[in-house]
Amino acid sequence: MPVTEGAGRQEFDDDVPSAPSSTDLPALEALAGDLAALDYTVDGVEALLGVAAYSALGRGQLVPALLECRRLLRGGGSAQVIPVLLWLLGETVPEEGLHAAFPGIGVPGLERLRLIERTGPEGGAAEGATGAGAGDAAEGAAGSGAGAAPARWRAAVELRPYGSDVGGNLWVASDLGAEQRPGPLRHDHVLGIGGASLTLAQTVLRTPVDRALDLGTGCGIQAFHLLAHARHVTATDISDRALAFARFNLLLNAPALDLDAQRLGNRVLLRRGSLLAPVGGEHFDLVVSNPPFVITPRTGEEGYTYRDGGLAGDAIVETLVRDLPGILAPGGAAQLLGNWEITEGTAWDRRIRSFVPPGVDAWIIQREQLTPVQYAETWLRDAAENRDRSAYLDGFAAYLADFASRNVEAIGFGSVWLRRPGTPSNLVRVTLEEITHDIEQPVGPHLAAAIGRNDWLAAHTEQAASGIGIADEFLLVADDVTEERHQRPGAEHPGVILLRQGAGLRRTTLLSTELAGFVSACDGDLTAGQIAGALAMLLERPDAAFTSALLVDVEQLIREGFLIPAP
Incomplete structure (x- = not known):
């Protein structure tokens, strides 16, 4: 999906000779x-x-x-x-x-x-x-x-079976990979079911929506999944071949996807164009995108449409993060994968945080970091460009020189969730965190639950001015949470108390003694305020500052899913 001028909105129903x-x-x-x-x-x-x-x-x-x-x-x-x-x-x-x-x-x-x-x-x-x-x-x-x-x-082509919760047994056509047909990939290569596309499919929140957009659809995998919970899906790409593959895959699997092959447009529209040009002036309840986020040097040579966005550095991800909220309906959300550059001497989240426009909720999770050397190695091998030694050396040198020109010391990879609030609010939340350990898949349901807890907390934050907050709420320890205590031999009290999640994002958090006492009392019998008050008396800390600080820490445990509101 390289960036081109004048792509515009164009319905796609062409027969492309080099595609099925x-x-x-x-x-x-x-x-x-x-x-x-x-x-x-x-x-x-x-x-x-x-x-x-x-x-x-x-x-x-x-x-x-x-x-x-x-x-x-x-x-x-x-x-x-x-x-x-x-x-x-x-x-x-x-x-x-x-x-x-x-x-x-x-x-x-x-x-x-x-x-x-x-x-x-x-x-x-x-x-x-x-x-x-x-x-x-x-x-x-x-x-x-x-x-x-x-x-x-x-x-x-490759025609691969695909099993999903969408429609059972499906088949997906894409271009043959280098393993099946050795040699460099064609520059308009249409990627099949890869690690990134599966990661996105497992990350997307599957809330029922009216209108969804699959931006940069490729062979159509994300559209498959969207059809299970969206009344209508618009799928876009700049590549004629990608759209032809997507159309073939949709029609081949029409019965399983609940599509009328004679009237595909009733539920799916395919549009050709770059970035948001094919959907200008429209609004969607959900946007998903596995964009061409790979950072490649501008050498003047033709890039690979499935991975190269056509802009320098991480500008393709920056453009999408800044612009996607503009096509979201009130309360609508966007989810995408991306790479972002980390410049020398700065925190990993500094640059990607700057992409988020004002007034937008955002949750960005970094899953991996690579050095420029590791990055060049990964993507040159991805397109089988490592088979020609001379070209490989030139390509490697170009990658390193490109990163050096912007003082880049690392490249981050992860997921981005954006939401346009349903109503204007001063409680817009931008959360960035690094989670590099294994997490439970699909993680989408857990992300949805976390967003629900954050919205619950936001509503109570608005009430806090009137003295309510979470103090009058009953809380429970989540079912997947366990506690670990570690102490030196002979010590009277543990030196380390940990809570661990067995599901979802599988976080671990360190507890203070008073916070551990609070968690142990969360069985739904007492309100948060009552538990905090009892601890204050037990520890001889009856001041309001102690209770207030403790409940702030409790809110973080709710936000991260260790504690949940009682039903």
Whole structure:
């Protein structure tokens, strides 16, 4: 989604020759029927390959899966092996194998949808195949006779099964990766189901909404999830190929996504354009975006549309954080992933905090930091640019020089949540925190609960002036919270008291003795004010300042989810 001038609003319904075709709806229906009959699902492929080989496949290691497919074919074979060889492993397969596996749509139909391409009758592995021999085994399993070698086919795209809470078993088409087709990626490469897209899908709050926007939709994964809780979804991208892939994926999975393939626009609109240009003047209840946030040097060479935003440094993330609140309906929220630069000698949150416009609630969580060297290594390898030593050296040098020009010592990665308050308020909250340990996934429900607690506290803060606050509320210890006490051998009292969360963000917090006493009394029988008053008398601290300071610490425990309001 590089930034371009004059992209404007434009509905997308084109047939892009270099992407799968979605113009033949009966063919898509037949394909879906064949895939279902083959049990070409996440569970079906895992059962076929075995847990170890399937797990390796998820890490980008194709060899165990390929070896297992060969073993299965030597034992008599199965039509189930054909789509795995073809679309997951990048192997060639014989025409007879395709006919056996896809009786509904047939080989001409697969070619017409631009999912396969002929490699000729001579046999042998396709360019970029992971190893020789699998195609020969598949040919034997299909029962080809002696004589002239049959035509062979290879994948034109990746077509991967996807299991989600959206619609059960789905299929997602995208461009083949470097593992299946070695060599640098094309610059308009359409990324499939990657770590970042799954992270965003697990982070988004799944509150039912009327209108949602998937900004920079790519192959359409976020739109899939949005359709489960949004009445209508608008999906945008600057790439014609990305929109063509997204349209194909939506129509292929139309029944599972509750879409009318004949009237796709009733629930989904695809629009071409850069950033907010395709939706200018509109407002949405929810915006999600996995934008092209990768920070790449401006060398004058063409970037990769799936990851390079076309602006210097982290300006693409800055632009979105500043501008997205302007298209949110009152009470609407935006969630996105991003990278931000950390300049030498400054705190990690200083720059990203400056992006947030006034009057907007924000919660920014940094999940990872990389040095410029680590960053260059990651993204040069991502696009398979490390295969040419000379180009790799030049690219690495360009990354380091670019970061040095802005005095960047680290690059942060994380998630951003923004909300336009429903009514003007002086209690706008901007929270930034670093959480680098493992958290529970999907984390979206826990983020939603945390925002709900913050709103509850904000309402009580407004009441605090009248002397109410949280003092009259009953509190409970959250179900996932445990306490740890540590003390020196022979010590009379513990020196360290910790609360730990077993779920959600899995935070740990250090407690004072009086705060630990407060938490131990939160069983719903006494109000917060009554507990604080009892502690004040017990500790001989009857002054109002003690109680007030204690309740401030209690509010933080509520905010972080260690304590929750009693129902």
